[in-house]
Amino acid sequence: MFQPKNYLACWEKEESDNMKIPGSFFEVLLKLKDELIEFQVLKQGSIEYRAHIIDFSEIEADLADILEENDIFLPQNRLDRILRDLEAEYLEVQQKQRELQKQHLQKQKSFTQSYQALRSPNEVVKILLTGFSGKSSIYQIIFEGKLANEIQTTLPTRRIEKHILDFSFLAKQNRGQKLEIWESGSFFPDDSFFQDATVLLFVIDSFDVDHYEEMRLDLHKSVKKMNEMGTNPQYLPKNRKTLFCLIHKMDRFQKILEKFRSLVNYFQIDPSTGKPNREIVFYPTSIFDSSLYKAWTQIIETLMPKSSKLDQLSNQLKEDLALYTVLIIEKRTGLPICSSKTLLDDATLVGTTNRIIITIEKILPDYKFTNLRELRIDTATGFVKVHIFNEYYILLMICPPNVNLDAPAAKRIIRNFIANMKNYI
Known part of the structure; x- marks a missing residue:
């Protein structure tokens, strides 16, 4: 007492x-x-x-x-x-x-x-977004914060479009760089498109059955061009995957996982050799769920791995407050900055959280509100607490039902954690 x-x-x-x-x-x-x-x-x-x-x-x-x-x-x-x-x-x-x-x-x-001799913080990494129907929609969902119903009338891309993603805000972690995304139209691009590219994102329209063979030919032709003309920066490990295929519009199938496996088996086969190309990483995607964010999160982490120091701080917060999971997300890019040790999938958490935040921010003006700061979702088995700081950083905490984050001690721990984060990011 x-x-x-x-x-x-x-x-x-x-x-x-x-x-x-x-x-x-x-x-x-x-x-x-x-x-x-x-x-x-x-x-x-x-x-x-x-x-x-x-x-x-x-x-x-x-x-x-x-x-x-x-x-x-x-x-x-x-x-x-x-x-x-x-x-x-x-x-x-x-x-x-x-x-x-x-x-x-x-x-x-x-x-x-x-x-530092190999890589400048201002280095530009070239990412190719090519393939068939759905490329512009994918870009708008991930990087422009649009919802699925806002892009239904998107016109097809007729030329090469370039988009810059600036990660210089991560310079304190020595992770700062710029990503230049080259998006092609509905045609196979010339060699200049592939020159000095680091990452290939090839989009397949899974519902366009009539063009399966053409899509497979173009996919493997693009992979060959990347191997001939692309570049792998010296700071990336040699075994790092850089060839990705998004099998898009998977929401139209009832048995999604079964259909996805079948399509991977088909599109993985190189028509020129009759053998599967194991270099390509496949993802099932749709604009109507979190799968796009999940795929992008895993892709971007190949270029910009999370900070081990910040992971330690996240794990400490998890232990101090007896939480299930702690995750920091950069809202503009969907980049997971750090996370605690967890059985949950970071990429899935990033995708789901981004969709929730974007949806709520879209409807806030209806209530005459702006600038979402905190959000809590309660369930029978626990709750999710979201705290936005420095405008673009999302602190996600997944909590057991008995945790009291409003207790003075818990508030101090969270406040100190955020203060430490601000010193690193």
């Missing part, structure tokens, strides 16, 4: 180096974890609260909140003494942090120099 509010608590240093408040079950400590300074509050040995600290003022604010929430009163002179002791320990841990970071930087120096 906690002592009454007028109880005069004092600060003690335990042999374990934890600082304890007598008369309560609470201890606090500072530790270095994954090169980050972590402030922990323990109750009978179990962690009740933790936060990654960037500045000592955060410890002062967190400590004041903890004392107030638990009715622990300290005279100002004793509180000042506690803060002095904590600040001294903070400076010691901070020095160790700098030493570890220096060692890490030295180990990575040679790799960083060679990496």
Whole structure:
């Protein structure tokens, strides 16, 4: 039990180096974890609260909140003494942090120099969007935030169109670059289209049975052109897949998975050799579900893998709040920035979340609202909490039903997590 509010608590240093408040079950400590300074509050040995600290003022604010929430009163002179002791320990841990970071930087120096020599943050990667019916619709769904009913009257593309996706906002993660998407019309493009391209996205109209053979011929002809004239940037691993085929309009079939497997078996066969080409990765897609986002998420991750450092922070948030899953998504591009360890599929979560956010933002003006900030969806087995920060970043938390994200401690943990994210992205 906690002592009454007028109880005069004092600060003690335990042999374990934890600082304890007598008369309560609470201890606090500072530790270095994954090169980050972590402030922990323990109750009978179990962690009740933790936060990654960037500045000592955060410890002062967190400590004041903890004392107030638990009715622990300290005279100002004793509180000042506690803060002095904590600040001294903070400076010691901070020095160790700098030493570890220096060692890490030295180990990575040679790799960083060679990496930067191979790849500039402003490098343009050429992606080809070609094939048959559905290319413009795919682009508008993924990158322009349109809904399926808004693109039904899209006119066929008559020429080569170019679109630029700027990822320079990820420069802090050394992931910043530009993607240049070349979209062809309803014709087989000339060699300049394939020159120096890195990724092929070939679209097949699964419902156009009369043109199956023509589509298969063009698919494998495009693959050959990519192998002859395309380029694989040196920063990409040699085994990274860059040839993709979207088998589109799959919503028109009843047994989608069975039909998809059948079509893959057919389109995988190279007519010139009679053998399957295992280089091509196939995805079933439709504008009426999340499959397009799922496919794009997996494709873009081949070029821009998630940050392991941010994955660690996401996993820590998941553990601190006992969540099912944590995921950060860049809203404009559908790029998953980081995620916690989970049995769920990141690409599916990205697709579903983007569809929900886009749909809600479309109807907000009907209620005279703008700028969606938070969203909660409750179910019988848990709930989904979405928080949008820095305008374009989506924090997705999938939670068990008993988790209380409105508790002061939970709010502090989420606030600190977002503050850490802002320092990296």
